[in-house]
Amino acid sequence: MGDLAGRRSAPASFAPGQPHQIVFFEANAEIYAQGERAAALYQVEYGVVRLYRLLSDGRRQISAFHVAGEVFGFEADGQHHFFAEAVGDAGIRIFRQPAGEGNWRPTLDAALAALVRAQEHLLVVGRQNAAERVAAFLLDMMQRQGGECIELAMSRTDIGDYLGLTIETVSRTLSKFKSAEVVQLEGRRLLKIADVRALRALCT
Amino acid sequence: MGDLAGRRSAPASFAPGQPHQIVFFEANAEIYAQGERAAALYQVEYGVVRLYRLLSDGRRQISAFHVAGEVFGFEADGQHHFFAEAVGDAGIRIFRQPAGEGNWRPTLDAALAALVRAQEHLLVVGRQNAAERVAAFLLDMMQRQGGECIELAMSRTDIGDYLGLTIETVSRTLSKFKSAEVVQLEGRRLLKIADVRALRALCT
DNA sequence: CGAATTCTTGAGCCCGATCAATAGTTGTGG
DNA sequence: CCACAACTATTGATCGGGCTCAAGAATTCG
Numbered sequence: 257m258g259d260l261a262g263r264r265s266a267p268a269s270f271a272p273g274q275p276h277q278i279v280f281f282e283a284n285a286e287i288y289a290q291g292e293r294a295a296a297l298y299q300v301e302y303g304v305v306r307l308y309r310l311l312s313d314g315r316r317q318i319s320a321f322h323v324a325g326e327v328f329g330f331e332a333d334g335q336h337h338f339f340a341e342a343v344g345d346a347g348i349r350i351f352r353q354p355a356g357e358g359n360w361r362p363t364l365d366a367a368l369a370a371l372v373r374a375q376e377h378l379l380v381v382g383r384q385n386a387a388e389r390v391a392a393f394l395l396d397m398m399q400r401q402g403g404e405c406i407e408l409a410m411s412r413t414d415i416g417d418y419l420g421l422t423i424e425t426v427s428r429t430l431s432k433f434k435s436a437e438v439v440q441l442e443g444r445r446l447l448k449i450a451d452v453r454a455l456r457a458l459c460t
Numbered sequence: 461m462g463d464l465a466g467r468r469s470a471p472a473s474f475a476p477g478q479p480h481q482i483v484f485f486e487a488n489a490e491i492y493a494q495g496e497r498a499a500a501l502y503q504v505e506y507g508v509v510r511l512y513r514l515l516s517d518g519r520r521q522i523s524a525f526h527v528a529g530e531v532f533g534f535e536a537d538g539q540h541h542f543f544a545e546a547v548g549d550a551g552i553r554i555f556r557q558p559a560g561e562g563n564w565r566p567t568l569d570a571a572l573a574a575l576v577r578a579q580e581h582l583l584v585v586g587r588q589n590a591a592e593r594v595a596a597f598l599l600d601m602m603q604r605q606g607g608e609c610i611e612l613a614m615s616r617t618d619i620g621d622y623l624g625l626t627i628e629t630v631s632r633t634l635s636k637f638k639s640a641e642v643v644q645l646e647g648r649r650l651l652k653i654a655d656v657r658a659l660r661a662l663c664t
Numbered sequence: 665c666g667a668a669t670t671c672t673t674g675a676g677c678c679c680g681a682t683c684a685a686t687a688g689t690t691g692t693g694g
Numbered sequence: 695c696c697a698c699a700a701c702t703a704t705t706g707a708t709c710g711g712g713c714t715c716a717a718g719a720a721t722t723c724g
Contacts, residue, residue: 309583312664317583332572338579360564367571368536374578375542379513379521381586382624386712412671420586425712427672444671444721460516590680616703629680631704648689648703665724672719681711687704694697 269349270299270327270366271359276351281342288329292336296352297363298329303346304409307338308417318418319374321410323400327366343409381420384459389419390429391458394439394449404449412444473553474503474531474570475563480555485546492533496540500556501567502533507550508613511542512621522622523578525614527604531570547613585624588663593623594633595662598643598653608653616648 269276278301281287287305288294298305300322307328308318319338322328329340342348380392393415397406408415412423419426430447433439438455440448449455473480482505485491491509492498502509504526511532512522523542526532533544546552584596597619601610612619616627623630634651637643642659644652653659 307579309580311583311587315587317586319579319582330572330575332569332576337576360568364564364568364571365536367568367575368534371534371571371575371578372536372541374575374582375511375523376513378523378578378582378585379515381582382521383515383519422713423671424673424714428712431672626681627703628682628705632680635704668721668723670719670721672717674717675715677712677714679711679713680709682709683707685704685706687702689700689702691700692698694695 268325270297270362271351274351274359275353276349278347278349281346281348283342283344285342287340287342287348288336290336290339293334294329294331294336295334296329296350297327297366298340299327299349299351300324301347301349304343305340305346305348306343306410306414306418307340309338316417317420318414320370320377321414321418327362328370330367330370343414380459386419386421386425386429387432388458389421390415390426390433391455393419394447395452395455395459398449398452404452406447406449408445408447472529474501474566475555478555478563479557480553482551482553485550485552487546487548489546491544491546491552492540494540494543497538498533498535498540499538500533500554501531501570502544503531503553503555504528505551505553508547509544509550509552510547510614510618510622511544513542520621521624522618523581524574525618525622531567532574534571534574547618584663590623590625590629590633591636592662593625594619594630594637595659597623598651599656599659599663602653602656608656610651610653612649612651 281303287298290309302324305322305328306318307320307322308316310316320328321343329336331337380389384392394406397408398404401407410418412426415421416423416426421429430439430441434441436454438449438451440450442448485507491502494513506528509526509532510522511524511526512520514520524532525547533540535541584593588596598610601612602608605611614622616630619625620627620630625633634643634645638645640658642653642655644654646652
């Protein structure tokens with residue numbers, strides 16, 4: 257099996273010395289739900305996590321994927337505003353007393369990183385077309401996994417709900433990239449980026 | 461002239477006792493630019509501020525508007541990732557040493573509020589249609605200004621760039637709301653929400 | 665191996681973009 | 695105060711990218 261998506265390196269602990277436990281979630285398990293009262297922080301040990309919100313008719317927007325080492329689960333007013341689920345099997349380090357006196361700095365840094373990410377993603381979803389969105393997604397995954405070979409932990413549906421597209425459009429766009437020899441597809445989860453430059457040109 | 465948008469109440473200082481200065485910006489003046497090195501925090505005293513990013517061909521996505529009392533200008537890696545401009549004339553309180561030992565709590569809270577806002581906005585832009593987006597915008601403005609009468613500080617172009625729509629679509633949608641008697645338009649800047657329930661029904 | 669699931673591909677349509685013209689508003693100077 | 699220019703917003707007509715509906719192919723799993 258692939259040993260890529262995030263499992264390759266043990267991530268540095270977010271808050272060394274702080275009390276925490278590691279919890280294992282299987283694919284599609286809920287980590288927390290919107291509206292849940294909570295005051296913990298979560299760090300991905302391995303696997304991928306999706307954060308999302310729903311509209312009443314079921315439309316879903318995934319606001320972020322998180323991979324090994326990343327911290328998520330910030331809440332305002334002591335309440336979660338999103339759902340968090342494991343995409344595939346995942347291990348999560350949970351800190352129950354996160355924002356203690358000692359480690360407000362890393363907490364703030366992680367929150368700011370998430371903020372910048374969210375706002376940058378807004379530009380993609382608000383102002384770029386299908387090809388540009390998929391290109392941005394692939395480049396982001398490439399950067400996070402640190403190589404041109406990408407193991408997609410998430411389904412086409414997840415990708416669509418992240419990019420604000422339908423699965424058909426995601427699939428068609430990937431096929432176009434394939435026939436333009438910008439990417440190579442090996443099965444549906446493995447993908448190699450053959451022409452990074454072409455992708456970069458798409459999302460200036 | 462109108463005395464609504466944000467000028468009505470002197471906002472509480474973000475970090476009481478911290479050294480700061482108040483700077484005045486006229487309409488469309490730049491507060492800071494993307495890529496600028498900086499380590500300050502900004503609080504709107506009066507007026508409205510827009511944060512945005514650009515694509516190389518000029519497409520613009522406004523990630524947030526900020527009104528009186530709100531704090532903005534967080535940066536990661538000591539660098540601004542966005543542009544900030546005054547929409548109309550605005551007064552901004554600038555804190556040069558923001559994240560000092562004493563006030564990391566309010567800083568973190570403000571950052572988390574911005575994060576939640578950005579991620580919620582992502583749902584609007586990624587998964588809602590034109591009418592739903594405009595409805596969400598109007599409800600947001602209503603809530604921030606605290607009444608059914610809204611003074612729009614920003615142009616149709618700004619609204620479009622915030623919602624990921626063209627100005628024509630924004631204009632058409634507002635006209636539809638008007639003929640459906642959901643809103644009343646008085647001039648192009650003043651707007652009264654006549655049927656809050658109808659708007660709420662649109663963005664469940 | 666067969667069933668269930670996920671993905672790909674095709675055909676047609678619709679919402680919002682684009683292009684274009686008109687109307688309204690704001691600001692300036694006589 | 696009005697005349698004019700410059701800008702901003704509205705409205706109309708047309709186009710096209712991505713959605714919807716539908717079928718078939720590939721992959722996963724029991």
